[in-house]
Amino acid sequence: MIKVRSISLTECKAGNKPQENEDAFFPEHIREEAKDVLRLAVSDGATEGMLSLGWAHILTRNLVRRWPDPEHLAEWLDNVYGDWAGYSDNYKRQREVRKRPIKWYEEPGLEAGAFATLIGVSLFASMEGRPGRFEVAGVGDSCIFLVREDALVFRFPFLTAEEFNNQPVLLASNCTRKARALEQFQFARGDLCMSDRLYLMTDALAAWFVRKSQAGYAPWRELDKFGDRESFSLGIKQLRETRQIRNDDMTLTRVSVIEL
Amino acid sequence: MAYSAEISRANPSCFLFVIDQSGSMSDPYPAMPGKPKANGVSDAINKLLQDLVVRCAKEDIVRDYFHIGVIGYGAQVGPAFSGALAGKELVPISEVATAPRIEERSRKVDDGAGGLVEETVKFPVWFDPVAKNGTPMCHALTQAAAVLRGFLGAHPDCFPPVVMHFTDGESTDGDPTTAMRELTSLSTSDGNVLLFNCHISSSPGPQVAFPNSSEGLPDQYAMMLYNNASELTPFMLEVAKREHGFNLQPGAKCFTFNSDQVLVVQALDIGTRVNLR
Numbered sequence: 001m002i003k004v005r006s007i008s009l010t011e012c013k014a015g016n017k018p019q020e021n022e023d024a025f026f027p028e029h030i031r032e033e034a035k036d037v038l039r040l041a042v043s044d045g046a047t048e049g050m051l052s053l054g055w056a057h058i059l060t061r062n063l064v065r066r067w068p069d070p071e072h073l074a075e076w077l078d079n080v081y082g083d084w085a086g087y088s089d090n091y092k093r094q095r096e097v098r099k100r101p102i103k104w105y106e107e108p109g110l111e112a113g114a115f116a117t118l119i120g121v122s123l124f125a126s127m128e129g130r131p132g133r134f135e136v137a138g139v140g141d142s143c144i145f146l147v148r149e150d151a152l153v154f155r156f157p158f159l160t161a162e163e164f165n166n167q168p169v170l171l172a173s174n175c176t177r178k179a180r181a182l183e184q185f186q187f188a189r190g191d192l193c194m195s196d197r198l199y200l201m202t203d204a205l206a207a208w209f210v211r212k213s214q215a216g217y218a219p220w221r222e223l224d225k226f227g228d229r230e231s232f233s234l235g236i237k238q239l240r241e242t243r244q245i246r247n248d249d250m251t252l253t254r255v256s257v258i259e260l
Numbered sequence: 261m262a263y264s265a266e267i268s269r270a271n272p273s274c275f276l277f278v279i280d281q282s283g284s285m286s287d288p289y290p291a292m293p294g295k296p297k298a299n300g301v302s303d304a305i306n307k308l309l310q311d312l313v314v315r316c317a318k319e320d321i322v323r324d325y326f327h328i329g330v331i332g333y334g335a336q337v338g339p340a341f342s343g344a345l346a347g348k349e350l351v352p353i354s355e356v357a358t359a360p361r362i363e364e365r366s367r368k369v370d371d372g373a374g375g376l377v378e379e380t381v382k383f384p385v386w387f388d389p390v391a392k393n394g395t396p397m398c399h400a401l402t403q404a405a406a407v408l409r410g411f412l413g414a415h416p417d418c419f420p421p422v423v424m425h426f427t428d429g430e431s432t433d434g435d436p437t438t439a440m441r442e443l444t445s446l447s448t449s450d451g452n453v454l455l456f457n458c459h460i461s462s463s464p465g466p467q468v469a470f471p472n473s474s475e476g477l478p479d480q481y482a483m484m485l486y487n488n489a490s491e492l493t494p495f496m497l498e499v500a501k502r503e504h505g506f507n508l509q510p511g512a513k514c515f516t517f518n519s520d521q522v523l524v525v526q527a528l529d530i531g532t533r534v535n536l537r
Contacts, residue, residue, distance in 0.1 A: 015270045
Protein backbone atom coordinates (compact mmCIF):
# COMPACT_ATOMS: atom_id res chain seq x y z
CA MET A 1 0.00 0.00 0.00
CA ILE A 2 1.05 3.56 -0.58
CA LYS A 3 -0.19 6.22 1.79
CA VAL A 4 -0.18 9.91 0.96
CA ARG A 5 -1.43 13.16 2.42
CA SER A 6 -2.67 15.59 -0.20
CA ILE A 7 -4.13 19.04 -0.30
CA SER A 8 -5.37 21.07 -3.26
CA LEU A 9 -5.59 24.84 -3.12
CA THR A 10 -6.91 27.22 -5.72
CA GLU A 11 -7.19 30.97 -6.11
CA CYS A 12 -9.03 32.81 -8.87
CA LYS A 13 -7.48 35.53 -10.98
CA ALA A 14 -7.45 38.86 -9.10
CA GLY A 15 -10.48 40.88 -10.17
CA ASN A 16 -12.55 37.80 -10.99
CA LYS A 17 -15.19 36.10 -8.87
CA PRO A 18 -14.30 32.73 -7.31
CA GLN A 19 -17.00 31.05 -9.44
CA GLU A 20 -15.15 32.29 -12.55
CA ASN A 21 -12.07 30.25 -11.65
CA GLU A 22 -11.56 27.83 -14.57
CA ASP A 23 -8.96 25.60 -12.93
CA ALA A 24 -10.09 22.14 -11.84
CA PHE A 25 -8.48 19.52 -9.62
CA PHE A 26 -9.43 16.04 -8.50
CA PRO A 27 -9.78 14.70 -5.84
CA GLU A 28 -11.32 17.86 -4.46
CA HIS A 29 -10.79 17.45 -0.73
CA ILE A 30 -7.89 17.31 1.68
CA ARG A 31 -7.25 13.66 2.28
CA GLU A 32 -4.97 11.09 3.71
CA GLU A 33 -5.46 7.75 2.04
CA ALA A 34 -3.76 4.46 1.43
CA LYS A 35 -4.22 2.33 -1.68
CA ASP A 36 -2.18 0.24 -4.10
CA VAL A 37 -2.48 3.09 -6.63
CA LEU A 38 -3.34 6.73 -5.96
CA ARG A 39 -3.99 9.35 -8.60
CA LEU A 40 -4.37 13.12 -8.68
CA ALA A 41 -4.87 15.60 -11.50
CA VAL A 42 -5.04 19.34 -12.19
CA SER A 43 -6.37 21.12 -15.28
CA ASP A 44 -6.42 24.73 -16.44
CA GLY A 45 -9.42 25.69 -18.60
CA ALA A 46 -8.59 28.29 -21.24
CA THR A 47 -9.86 31.85 -20.71
CA GLU A 48 -10.92 32.15 -24.32
CA GLY A 49 -13.55 29.54 -24.99
CA MET A 50 -16.85 28.27 -23.70
CA LEU A 51 -17.46 25.73 -20.92
CA SER A 52 -13.75 25.58 -20.12
CA LEU A 53 -14.31 24.70 -16.47
CA GLY A 54 -16.62 21.82 -17.37
CA TRP A 55 -13.99 20.47 -19.75
CA ALA A 56 -11.28 20.81 -17.10
CA HIS A 57 -13.44 18.83 -14.63
CA ILE A 58 -14.07 16.09 -17.22
CA LEU A 59 -10.33 15.78 -17.88
CA THR A 60 -9.24 15.59 -14.23
CA ARG A 61 -11.93 13.04 -13.32
CA ASN A 62 -11.14 10.86 -16.30
CA LEU A 63 -7.42 10.96 -15.65
CA VAL A 64 -7.90 9.93 -12.03
CA ARG A 65 -10.57 7.30 -12.61
CA ARG A 66 -9.24 5.71 -15.81
CA TRP A 67 -5.53 6.36 -16.17
CA PRO A 68 -4.66 6.18 -19.90
CA ASP A 69 -2.24 3.57 -21.09
CA PRO A 70 -0.14 5.36 -23.76
CA GLU A 71 -0.81 2.40 -26.06
CA HIS A 72 -4.56 2.86 -25.73
CA LEU A 73 -4.79 6.61 -25.49
CA ALA A 74 -7.22 6.74 -28.42
CA GLU A 75 -9.84 4.76 -26.50
CA TRP A 76 -9.33 6.90 -23.41
CA LEU A 77 -9.93 10.00 -25.52
CA ASP A 78 -13.10 8.47 -26.98
CA ASN A 79 -14.49 8.09 -23.45
CA VAL A 80 -13.56 11.67 -22.62
CA TYR A 81 -15.19 12.99 -25.81
CA GLY A 82 -18.31 10.98 -24.88
CA ASP A 83 -18.44 12.68 -21.48
CA TRP A 84 -17.97 16.06 -23.14
CA ALA A 85 -20.81 15.45 -25.62
CA GLY A 86 -23.16 14.63 -22.74
CA TYR A 87 -22.03 17.67 -20.76
CA SER A 88 -22.36 20.18 -23.60
CA ASP A 89 -25.74 18.76 -24.74
CA ASN A 90 -27.00 19.05 -21.18
CA TYR A 91 -25.78 22.65 -20.99
CA LYS A 92 -27.68 23.57 -24.16
CA ARG A 93 -30.83 21.84 -22.84
CA GLN A 94 -30.56 23.70 -19.55
CA ARG A 95 -30.33 27.00 -21.38
CA GLU A 96 -33.58 26.20 -23.20
CA VAL A 97 -35.24 25.18 -19.92
CA ARG A 98 -34.12 28.45 -18.32
CA LYS A 99 -35.49 30.35 -21.33
CA ARG A 100 -31.98 31.61 -22.09
CA PRO A 101 -31.45 30.27 -25.60
CA ILE A 102 -27.90 30.21 -26.98
CA LYS A 103 -26.98 33.59 -28.48
CA TRP A 104 -25.34 34.12 -31.87
CA TYR A 105 -22.00 34.95 -30.30
CA GLU A 106 -21.96 31.76 -28.22
CA GLU A 107 -22.56 29.44 -31.17
CA PRO A 108 -19.00 29.54 -32.62
CA GLY A 109 -17.49 28.89 -29.19
CA LEU A 110 -19.82 25.98 -28.49
CA GLU A 111 -19.11 24.56 -31.94
CA ALA A 112 -15.34 24.89 -31.47
CA GLY A 113 -15.54 23.37 -27.99
CA ALA A 114 -13.43 23.99 -24.91
CA PHE A 115 -9.68 23.91 -24.35
CA ALA A 116 -7.55 23.11 -21.32
CA THR A 117 -4.16 21.94 -20.14
CA LEU A 118 -3.87 18.82 -17.99
CA ILE A 119 -1.37 17.28 -15.60
CA GLY A 120 -1.83 14.13 -13.53
CA VAL A 121 0.15 11.64 -11.53
CA SER A 122 -0.35 7.99 -10.69
CA LEU A 123 1.50 6.72 -7.59
CA PHE A 124 2.26 3.04 -7.09
CA ALA A 125 3.19 1.26 -3.88
CA SER A 126 6.45 -0.67 -3.68
CA MET A 127 5.79 -4.32 -4.38
CA GLU A 128 7.77 -7.53 -4.18
CA GLY A 129 11.07 -5.81 -3.58
CA ARG A 130 10.49 -3.24 -6.33
CA PRO A 131 10.58 0.39 -5.23
CA GLY A 132 7.53 2.60 -5.35
CA ARG A 133 7.09 4.46 -8.60
CA PHE A 134 5.11 7.17 -10.32
CA GLU A 135 3.77 7.84 -13.78
CA VAL A 136 2.83 11.28 -15.05
CA ALA A 137 0.72 12.31 -18.02
CA GLY A 138 -0.05 15.74 -19.31
CA VAL A 139 -0.83 18.19 -22.07
CA GLY A 140 0.39 21.79 -22.12
CA ASP A 141 2.01 23.94 -19.47
CA SER A 142 0.49 22.69 -16.22
CA CYS A 143 3.41 21.05 -14.44
CA ILE A 144 4.48 18.54 -11.82
CA PHE A 145 7.61 18.66 -9.67
CA LEU A 146 9.08 16.06 -7.33
CA VAL A 147 11.16 17.10 -4.33
CA ARG A 148 13.28 14.56 -2.46
CA GLU A 149 15.29 15.48 0.64
CA ASP A 150 14.88 19.17 -0.13
CA ALA A 151 16.15 18.86 -3.70
CA LEU A 152 14.18 19.17 -6.92
CA VAL A 153 14.73 15.82 -8.63
CA PHE A 154 12.02 15.73 -11.31
CA ARG A 155 10.19 18.36 -13.34
CA PHE A 156 7.62 17.77 -16.08
CA PRO A 157 6.92 18.70 -18.80
CA PHE A 158 8.89 21.95 -18.68
CA LEU A 159 12.47 22.12 -17.49
CA THR A 160 13.15 25.84 -17.88
CA ALA A 161 11.25 29.10 -17.46
CA GLU A 162 11.87 29.93 -21.12
CA GLU A 163 9.50 27.15 -22.16
CA PHE A 164 6.48 28.98 -20.76
CA ASN A 165 4.85 31.29 -23.30
CA ASN A 166 1.46 32.76 -24.03
CA GLN A 167 0.51 30.09 -26.55
CA PRO A 168 0.39 26.86 -24.54
CA VAL A 169 -0.55 23.54 -26.07
CA LEU A 170 -4.21 22.96 -25.21
CA LEU A 171 -6.28 19.81 -25.27
CA ALA A 172 -9.48 20.41 -27.26
CA SER A 173 -12.85 18.91 -26.41
CA ASN A 174 -13.69 18.72 -30.11
CA CYS A 175 -13.27 15.10 -31.19
CA THR A 176 -12.30 16.14 -34.71
CA ARG A 177 -8.97 17.18 -33.16
CA LYS A 178 -8.26 13.71 -31.86
CA ALA A 179 -5.19 13.14 -34.04
CA ARG A 180 -3.65 16.31 -32.65
CA ALA A 181 -4.59 15.31 -29.09
CA LEU A 182 -2.83 11.97 -29.52
CA GLU A 183 0.35 13.86 -30.42
CA GLN A 184 -0.03 16.35 -27.57
CA PHE A 185 0.01 13.90 -24.67
CA GLN A 186 3.32 13.44 -22.90
CA PHE A 187 4.16 10.69 -20.44
CA ALA A 188 7.03 10.05 -18.03
CA ARG A 189 7.78 7.81 -15.09
CA GLY A 190 10.21 7.44 -12.21
CA ASP A 191 10.91 5.89 -8.85
CA LEU A 192 9.26 7.05 -5.68
CA CYS A 193 10.79 7.17 -2.18
CA MET A 194 9.42 7.63 1.31
CA SER A 195 8.83 11.29 2.19
CA ASP A 196 8.90 12.38 -1.44
CA ARG A 197 6.78 15.45 -2.08
CA LEU A 198 5.01 16.12 -5.37
CA TYR A 199 3.61 19.45 -6.51
CA LEU A 200 1.10 19.70 -9.35
CA MET A 201 0.29 23.22 -10.48
CA THR A 202 -1.16 25.37 -13.23
CA ASP A 203 1.10 27.46 -15.42
CA ALA A 204 1.42 30.82 -13.65
CA LEU A 205 2.52 29.18 -10.42
CA ALA A 206 4.64 26.63 -12.30
CA ALA A 207 6.47 29.41 -14.20
CA TRP A 208 7.30 31.08 -10.88
CA PHE A 209 8.40 27.75 -9.39
CA VAL A 210 10.75 26.99 -12.28
CA ARG A 211 12.14 30.51 -12.37
CA LYS A 212 12.91 30.44 -8.64
CA SER A 213 14.54 27.01 -8.79
CA GLN A 214 16.63 28.07 -11.79
CA ALA A 215 17.82 31.01 -9.70
CA GLY A 216 18.96 28.65 -6.95
CA TYR A 217 16.05 29.02 -4.55
CA ALA A 218 13.85 26.31 -3.07
CA PRO A 219 10.32 27.53 -3.95
CA TRP A 220 8.76 24.35 -2.54
CA ARG A 221 9.56 25.62 0.94
CA GLU A 222 7.28 28.59 0.30
CA LEU A 223 4.54 26.30 -1.04
CA ASP A 224 4.84 24.04 2.00
CA LYS A 225 3.76 26.95 4.18
CA PHE A 226 0.30 26.97 2.64
CA GLY A 227 -1.86 24.84 4.89
CA ASP A 228 -5.29 26.13 3.96
CA ARG A 229 -7.18 28.34 1.52
CA GLU A 230 -6.60 31.50 3.52
CA SER A 231 -2.82 31.14 3.68
CA PHE A 232 -2.68 30.19 -0.02
CA SER A 233 -4.82 33.17 -0.96
CA LEU A 234 -2.63 35.52 1.07
CA GLY A 235 0.60 34.02 -0.30
CA ILE A 236 -0.60 34.34 -3.91
CA LYS A 237 -1.71 37.91 -3.25
CA GLN A 238 1.78 38.79 -2.03
CA LEU A 239 3.43 37.14 -5.04
CA ARG A 240 1.12 39.11 -7.34
CA GLU A 241 1.71 42.39 -5.55
CA THR A 242 5.47 41.96 -5.78
CA ARG A 243 5.01 41.08 -9.48
CA GLN A 244 6.70 37.72 -9.03
CA ILE A 245 3.74 35.95 -10.54
CA ARG A 246 1.32 36.58 -13.40
CA ASN A 247 -2.29 37.29 -12.55
CA ASP A 248 -4.17 34.14 -13.48
CA ASP A 249 -6.25 31.41 -11.89
CA MET A 250 -3.82 29.41 -9.80
CA THR A 251 -4.01 25.87 -8.46
CA LEU A 252 -1.61 23.80 -6.36
CA THR A 253 -1.97 20.15 -5.42
CA ARG A 254 0.66 19.08 -2.90
CA VAL A 255 1.24 15.42 -2.12
CA SER A 256 3.45 13.91 0.59
CA VAL A 257 4.31 10.23 0.56
CA ILE A 258 3.94 9.06 4.17
CA GLU A 259 4.01 5.29 3.70
CA LEU A 260 5.36 3.31 0.81
CA MET B 261 7.79 46.56 -19.87
CA ALA B 262 5.42 48.47 -22.13
CA TYR B 263 2.41 46.82 -23.79
CA SER B 264 2.16 44.14 -21.13
CA ALA B 265 -0.79 45.41 -19.08
CA GLU B 266 -3.37 42.79 -18.34
CA ILE B 267 -6.65 43.28 -20.18
CA SER B 268 -9.53 42.57 -17.85
CA ARG B 269 -13.03 43.76 -17.15
CA ALA B 270 -11.61 46.04 -14.44
CA ASN B 271 -8.94 47.32 -16.81
CA PRO B 272 -10.32 47.09 -20.37
CA SER B 273 -8.59 48.27 -23.51
CA CYS B 274 -9.97 49.95 -26.59
CA PHE B 275 -9.99 49.54 -30.36
CA LEU B 276 -10.87 52.57 -32.42
CA PHE B 277 -11.37 52.24 -36.19
CA VAL B 278 -10.94 55.40 -38.26
CA ILE B 279 -12.29 54.82 -41.75
CA ASP B 280 -11.94 56.89 -44.91
CA GLN B 281 -15.46 57.21 -46.39
CA SER B 282 -14.53 59.56 -49.22
CA GLY B 283 -15.95 59.20 -52.73
CA SER B 284 -12.96 57.23 -54.03
CA MET B 285 -13.77 54.40 -51.63
CA SER B 286 -16.58 53.45 -54.04
CA ASP B 287 -13.92 52.36 -56.57
CA PRO B 288 -13.16 48.66 -56.65
CA TYR B 289 -9.93 47.07 -55.52
CA PRO B 290 -7.73 46.65 -58.63
CA ALA B 291 -7.74 42.88 -58.20
CA MET B 292 -11.43 42.62 -57.24
CA PRO B 293 -13.57 44.30 -59.88
CA GLY B 294 -17.13 44.64 -58.68
CA LYS B 295 -16.31 44.98 -54.98
CA PRO B 296 -15.99 48.60 -53.86
CA LYS B 297 -13.20 49.24 -51.37
CA ALA B 298 -15.75 50.69 -48.93
CA ASN B 299 -17.60 47.34 -48.94
CA GLY B 300 -14.37 45.42 -48.50
CA VAL B 301 -13.39 47.49 -45.48
CA SER B 302 -16.84 47.37 -43.87
CA ASP B 303 -17.03 43.59 -44.37
CA ALA B 304 -13.58 43.19 -42.80
CA ILE B 305 -14.48 45.37 -39.80
CA ASN B 306 -17.86 43.67 -39.29
CA LYS B 307 -16.15 40.27 -39.38
CA LEU B 308 -13.52 41.49 -36.93
CA LEU B 309 -16.18 42.85 -34.54
CA GLN B 310 -17.92 39.49 -34.76
CA ASP B 311 -14.67 37.70 -33.88
CA LEU B 312 -13.95 40.08 -30.99
CA VAL B 313 -17.43 39.53 -29.52
CA VAL B 314 -16.99 35.76 -29.85
CA ARG B 315 -13.58 35.95 -28.13
CA CYS B 316 -15.11 37.82 -25.21
CA ALA B 317 -18.13 35.49 -24.92
CA LYS B 318 -18.40 33.21 -21.95
CA GLU B 319 -21.41 31.18 -20.90
CA ASP B 320 -24.42 33.45 -21.46
CA ILE B 321 -22.44 36.70 -21.16
CA VAL B 322 -19.92 38.84 -23.00
CA ARG B 323 -17.05 40.09 -20.84
CA ASP B 324 -16.13 43.72 -21.35
CA TYR B 325 -12.46 43.33 -22.15
CA PHE B 326 -12.69 46.04 -24.84
CA HIS B 327 -14.47 49.22 -25.76
CA ILE B 328 -15.03 49.74 -29.47
CA GLY B 329 -15.48 52.83 -31.63
CA VAL B 330 -15.74 53.53 -35.36
CA ILE B 331 -15.18 57.03 -36.75
CA GLY B 332 -15.91 57.63 -40.41
CA TYR B 333 -14.76 60.56 -42.48
CA GLY B 334 -16.03 61.69 -45.87
CA ALA B 335 -19.18 63.77 -46.31
CA GLN B 336 -19.06 64.12 -42.52
CA VAL B 337 -16.84 63.18 -39.64
CA GLY B 338 -18.22 61.26 -36.69
CA PRO B 339 -19.30 57.96 -35.18
CA ALA B 340 -20.00 55.49 -37.97
CA PHE B 341 -21.89 52.66 -36.28
CA SER B 342 -25.22 51.86 -37.92
CA GLY B 343 -28.45 50.71 -36.26
CA ALA B 344 -28.82 50.63 -32.50
CA LEU B 345 -25.32 52.03 -31.89
CA ALA B 346 -25.68 54.95 -34.34
CA GLY B 347 -24.17 58.13 -32.93
CA LYS B 348 -22.21 56.38 -30.16
CA GLU B 349 -18.49 57.08 -30.04
CA LEU B 350 -17.26 54.23 -27.87
CA VAL B 351 -19.21 51.28 -26.51
CA PRO B 352 -18.28 48.27 -24.38
CA ILE B 353 -18.07 45.04 -26.35
CA SER B 354 -21.09 43.57 -24.50
CA GLU B 355 -23.19 46.37 -25.95
CA VAL B 356 -21.72 45.70 -29.39
CA ALA B 357 -22.82 42.07 -28.97
CA THR B 358 -26.47 42.97 -28.51
CA ALA B 359 -26.73 45.44 -31.35
CA PRO B 360 -26.02 43.92 -34.79
CA ARG B 361 -28.33 43.62 -37.75
CA ILE B 362 -28.09 40.00 -38.85
CA GLU B 363 -27.78 39.56 -42.61
CA GLU B 364 -27.62 36.33 -44.53
CA ARG B 365 -24.59 35.96 -46.78
CA SER B 366 -23.64 33.09 -49.04
CA ARG B 367 -20.27 31.40 -49.19
CA LYS B 368 -18.83 28.50 -51.11
CA VAL B 369 -17.60 25.49 -49.14
CA ASP B 370 -16.06 22.14 -50.00
CA ASP B 371 -18.80 19.59 -50.80
CA GLY B 372 -16.49 16.71 -49.87
CA ALA B 373 -16.59 15.38 -53.43
CA GLY B 374 -14.17 17.67 -55.17
CA GLY B 375 -16.63 20.47 -55.75
CA LEU B 376 -18.02 23.54 -54.03
CA VAL B 377 -21.50 24.15 -52.71
CA GLU B 378 -23.01 27.44 -51.69
CA GLU B 379 -24.22 27.78 -48.11
CA THR B 380 -25.92 30.59 -46.27
CA VAL B 381 -24.30 32.05 -43.16
CA LYS B 382 -25.46 34.64 -40.67
CA PHE B 383 -23.39 37.81 -40.89
CA PRO B 384 -23.75 40.42 -38.11
CA VAL B 385 -23.49 44.00 -39.35
CA TRP B 386 -22.70 47.07 -37.23
CA PHE B 387 -21.06 49.25 -39.84
CA ASP B 388 -22.26 49.97 -43.40
CA PRO B 389 -20.14 51.06 -46.36
CA VAL B 390 -20.26 54.76 -47.21
CA ALA B 391 -18.28 56.55 -49.95
CA LYS B 392 -18.95 60.22 -50.47
CA ASN B 393 -17.13 63.56 -50.83
CA GLY B 394 -13.62 64.47 -49.67
CA THR B 395 -11.05 63.16 -47.23
CA PRO B 396 -11.10 65.24 -44.01
CA MET B 397 -8.41 63.10 -42.38
CA CYS B 398 -7.13 65.77 -39.95
CA HIS B 399 -10.59 66.38 -38.56
CA ALA B 400 -11.19 62.64 -38.10
CA LEU B 401 -7.87 62.00 -36.35
CA THR B 402 -8.40 64.99 -34.06
CA GLN B 403 -11.80 63.59 -33.16
CA ALA B 404 -10.24 60.17 -32.54
CA ALA B 405 -7.80 61.77 -30.10
CA ALA B 406 -10.68 63.46 -28.27
CA VAL B 407 -12.55 60.15 -27.96
CA LEU B 408 -9.44 58.41 -26.62
CA ARG B 409 -8.69 61.19 -24.13
CA GLY B 410 -12.04 60.44 -22.50
CA PHE B 411 -11.31 56.71 -22.39
CA LEU B 412 -7.80 57.18 -21.02
CA GLY B 413 -9.10 59.47 -18.30
CA ALA B 414 -11.17 56.58 -17.01
CA HIS B 415 -8.56 53.87 -17.69
CA PRO B 416 -5.10 55.38 -17.13
CA ASP B 417 -3.37 52.00 -16.66
CA CYS B 418 -4.97 50.06 -19.49
CA PHE B 419 -3.26 48.25 -22.35
CA PRO B 420 -2.87 51.19 -24.75
CA PRO B 421 -5.72 51.67 -27.21
CA VAL B 422 -5.10 50.64 -30.81
CA VAL B 423 -6.27 52.95 -33.60
CA MET B 424 -6.74 51.22 -36.95
CA HIS B 425 -6.80 53.88 -39.67
CA PHE B 426 -7.81 52.87 -43.21
CA THR B 427 -7.56 55.29 -46.12
CA ASP B 428 -7.19 55.22 -49.88
CA GLY B 429 -6.34 58.86 -50.51
CA GLU B 430 -4.63 62.00 -49.43
CA SER B 431 -6.07 64.29 -46.80
CA THR B 432 -8.17 67.18 -48.16
CA ASP B 433 -8.08 69.23 -44.96
CA GLY B 434 -4.35 69.68 -44.49
CA ASP B 435 -1.30 67.72 -43.43
CA PRO B 436 -2.42 65.11 -40.87
CA THR B 437 1.05 64.76 -39.32
CA THR B 438 0.21 66.92 -36.31
CA ALA B 439 -3.07 65.09 -35.66
CA MET B 440 -1.36 61.70 -35.94
CA ARG B 441 1.40 62.77 -33.54
CA GLU B 442 -1.18 64.11 -31.13
CA LEU B 443 -2.91 60.73 -31.23
CA THR B 444 0.23 58.68 -30.63
CA SER B 445 1.43 61.04 -27.89
CA LEU B 446 -1.53 59.91 -25.78
CA SER B 447 -0.49 57.25 -23.36
CA THR B 448 -1.28 55.07 -20.40
CA SER B 449 1.15 53.78 -17.77
CA ASP B 450 1.66 50.83 -20.15
CA GLY B 451 2.69 52.75 -23.26
CA ASN B 452 1.54 55.09 -26.00
CA VAL B 453 -1.55 54.73 -28.15
CA LEU B 454 -0.76 52.54 -31.16
CA LEU B 455 -1.63 53.87 -34.62
CA PHE B 456 -1.97 51.62 -37.66
CA ASN B 457 -1.92 53.46 -40.98
CA CYS B 458 -3.29 51.13 -43.64
CA HIS B 459 -3.37 52.53 -47.15
CA ILE B 460 -5.81 50.79 -49.46
CA SER B 461 -4.90 50.07 -53.02
CA SER B 462 -6.27 52.15 -55.84
CA SER B 463 -3.98 50.87 -58.53
CA PRO B 464 -2.18 47.63 -59.26
CA GLY B 465 1.30 47.65 -57.85
CA PRO B 466 3.47 46.11 -55.19
CA GLN B 467 2.14 46.03 -51.65
CA VAL B 468 4.20 47.11 -48.68
CA ALA B 469 3.47 45.27 -45.44
CA PHE B 470 4.85 46.33 -42.05
CA PRO B 471 8.27 47.62 -43.21
CA ASN B 472 10.96 48.76 -40.79
CA SER B 473 12.37 51.25 -43.25
CA SER B 474 10.88 53.83 -45.58
CA GLU B 475 13.19 52.75 -48.36
CA GLY B 476 11.32 52.19 -51.60
CA LEU B 477 8.12 53.97 -50.59
CA PRO B 478 6.74 55.68 -53.69
CA ASP B 479 6.05 59.23 -52.50
CA GLN B 480 5.84 61.80 -49.69
CA TYR B 481 2.30 60.72 -48.86
CA ALA B 482 3.39 57.13 -48.22
CA MET B 483 6.34 58.46 -46.21
CA MET B 484 3.98 60.53 -44.05
CA LEU B 485 1.80 57.49 -43.27
CA TYR B 486 4.91 55.39 -42.54
CA ASN B 487 6.59 57.99 -40.34
CA ASN B 488 3.53 58.52 -38.18
CA ALA B 489 2.59 54.89 -37.71
CA SER B 490 3.60 53.17 -34.45
CA GLU B 491 5.95 50.22 -34.21
CA LEU B 492 4.40 46.76 -33.88
CA THR B 493 4.60 45.42 -30.32
CA PRO B 494 6.58 42.20 -29.74
CA PHE B 495 3.29 40.27 -29.44
CA MET B 496 2.02 41.71 -32.72
CA LEU B 497 5.33 40.76 -34.39
CA GLU B 498 4.84 37.23 -33.07
CA VAL B 499 1.24 37.06 -34.39
CA ALA B 500 2.33 38.45 -37.77
CA LYS B 501 4.94 35.71 -38.07
CA ARG B 502 3.08 32.79 -36.54
CA GLU B 503 -0.39 33.39 -37.97
CA HIS B 504 0.33 35.18 -41.23
CA GLY B 505 3.83 34.11 -42.24
CA PHE B 506 5.34 37.61 -42.27
CA ASN B 507 9.04 37.52 -41.50
CA LEU B 508 9.25 40.98 -39.97
CA GLN B 509 12.24 42.73 -38.54
CA PRO B 510 12.41 44.56 -35.19
CA GLY B 511 11.16 48.09 -35.67
CA ALA B 512 8.51 46.96 -38.18
CA LYS B 513 5.84 49.64 -38.42
CA CYS B 514 2.05 49.40 -38.10
CA PHE B 515 1.89 50.43 -41.74
CA THR B 516 0.71 48.88 -44.99
CA PHE B 517 0.69 50.47 -48.42
CA ASN B 518 -1.33 49.59 -51.51
CA SER B 519 -3.16 46.95 -49.43
CA ASP B 520 -5.55 44.54 -51.08
CA GLN B 521 -8.48 43.01 -49.20
CA VAL B 522 -6.34 40.17 -47.82
CA LEU B 523 -3.77 42.57 -46.37
CA VAL B 524 -6.57 44.70 -44.85
CA VAL B 525 -7.87 41.60 -43.02
CA GLN B 526 -4.35 40.62 -41.93
CA ALA B 527 -3.63 44.11 -40.59
CA LEU B 528 -6.89 44.06 -38.62
CA ASP B 529 -6.02 40.68 -37.14
CA ILE B 530 -2.48 41.66 -36.19
CA GLY B 531 -3.61 44.97 -34.71
CA THR B 532 -6.33 43.51 -32.52
CA ARG B 533 -4.80 40.22 -31.37
CA VAL B 534 -3.90 41.05 -27.82
CA ASN B 535 -3.33 38.38 -25.23
CA LEU B 536 -6.41 37.68 -23.11
CA ARG B 537 -4.94 35.03 -20.84
